[in-house]
Amino acid sequence: MITLYFDAARHVTSGLSAAGAVMIINKQQKQLKTRIRMTKDNHEAEFYGLIWALQQLPNTTDMLQIYSDSQIVIDALHKNYAKHYQPLVDIIMSLLASHTIVLSQWIPEKSNLGAHNLALQALKNSHAR
Template sequence: MITLYVDAARDIHTGQTAAGTVIIIDKIQSQQKTALPVTQDNHEAEFCALIWALQQLPKKIDILKIYSDSQILIDAIDKQYAKHYQPFVDNIIKLLSPYPLVLNQWLPEKENLGAHHLALQALQQHKLSQ
């Protein structure tokens, strides 16, 4: 089983986006963060963060549990639809296809602090490197 906590951070002035994820596989935790391309809004940033996080995972695990503090992201995965973000949803569905069972759950930001702080760190590091 893989447990994935994911979050995005976005600079509202520049659109610069970053992602952070905490991945737990067989009780072993890893933390990853990265800068992402510029996004149009916070929702798009969350979709991009999940796409990036899913690309970091091994495909040979049966159960994937996804946790995010983005309600629109979780709803879009459940419905396999998001009016303004359908290309992102389609990409996510494709990336989820190797996993026989995918569980996802919204959680409050205060319960997703690990991924949240990683995303903020990546955004700050990107700003400093420019």
């Protein structure tokens, strides 16, 4: 089983965005962070953050648990639909297709601080350049 916590951060004026992820695979934790593309809003950054995080997973069919403090992303995963972000939802669904079981759950920001702080670090590092 793979457990994935992810979050995105976005600089309001510049549009620079970053993502952080905490992956737990076989009781081993990996912390990852990266700058992602310029985004038009925080919701778009969250979708791109999940796409990036899923691309970091090992090529496996293991059960996947996804946790996020982004309600719109979790709702989109449950419905396979997001009105203004459907192309991104389609990419996410294709990335999830190899997993036998995918569970996703919204969590409050205070429960997602690991991924949140990684995203903020990546954003700060990319903004300093």
